[in-house]
Amino acid sequence: MSSRRPPTERQRRLGAELSKMRERAGLSLTEAAALHGTDRTTISNVESGRFGVSADRVRVWAANYACRDGAYIDALAEMAKERRFTGMDWWDKYRGLVPAALLDLAELEHHAVAIRSAQITHMPGLLQHEDYARAVFQEAVPPLARDDFERKLAFRLRRSSVLDGARPPRCTFIIHEAALRIQFGGRRAARAQLHHLLEQSERENVAVHVLPFDIGGFPAAASSTRYAYGPVAHLDTVQTDTPVGSLFLHAETHLANYRAVLDRMEQRALSPSRSRDLIREVAQQL
The missing domain is CATH 3.30.870 (Endonuclease; Chain A)
Structure with missing residues (x-):
């Protein structure tokens, strides 16, 4: 994962949506970290917008959270891709x-x-x-x-x-x-x-x-x-x-x-x- 400071409002929004998705699944940071095979600090940094996350990882996390809204997941994956091109707008x-x-x-x-x-x-x-x-x-x-x-x-x-x-x-x-x-x-x-x-x-x-x-x-x-x-x-x-x-x-x-x-x-x-x-x-x- 790449870091970039300070995060933009759109990057914070992506993290906030992943946080909402986790909470709707009824999972704590520790439980989500175990499910994703990572640590709770990484989850926290992604959800706050401090760390970026790949489109593929967005889809994996959405699947782990049992999210079935395909259009929503696609939109979040696109937001994740944008971070790679920050500085070009x-x-x-x-x-x-x-x-x-x-x-x-x-x-x-x-x-x-x-x-x-x-x-x-x-x-x-x-x-x-x-x-x-x-x-x-x-x-x-x-x-x-x-x-x-x-x-x-x-x-x-x-x-x-x-x-x-x-x-x-x-x-x-x-x-x-x-x-x-x-x-x-x-x-x-x-x-x-x-x-x-x-x-x-x-x-x-x-x-x-x-x-x-x-x-x-x-x-x-x-x-x-x-x-x-x-x-x-x-x-x-x-x-x-x-x-x-x-x-x-x-x-x-x-x-x-x-x-x-x-x-x-x-x-x-x-x-x-x-x-x-x-x-x-x-x-x-x-």
Whole structure:
């Protein structure tokens, strides 16, 4: 087994899923180690993401745990293979230069088969125009040093390339009207952002739903959320922003709650067609 520190969120997730699989089998670390012919420290290091594990070993452990979900096992085996190629993705050149949570977010978006995002006061990162993104970073507290500013701006803009991939994720963006009307960068930048949003909303894999002011209250009104769908439901992940950084959640209860929140928000939002009409109306007012 190879080691790599610190582990990425996706590597920790693979370990967490193997831990859940072991626990569902009713086995302790010591019992699992005896079953696999290894020691409990190795099992612990794999489950924490500190050590990698081969795809073949994932399948052996799954068989030892009597897991019969073939699609789930295949997905975990693919995650295990990815670790061999760490350092070859575009975000890896930013490692050590931007917060690790941003790298984890780019990796999450890259591997998602579908993404649902809810934004209240900002445009979704994947749909931000350069002038708008620049204005957002100018509001950072404390102010960013010039090099840090340019790196984070370039990183944010590069993330949008996920929409152009060979198999781009299906994306649903729920945006509150407040985000349309807050003029980051002034009227010109705000207008450019709204036109960019309209252009992106015409993509086959992108749906934009606006929550207008007149709907009143709605769930999770104080936070922004991204829900990334994995190749199987077990591997879905929620990423949400907090005052102290990003939080990645994948407990079944959390996933179910956030799906319900996003369902209710989408049900109350305007259709993509009516959303585009409102975006045009706001842009014309600038």
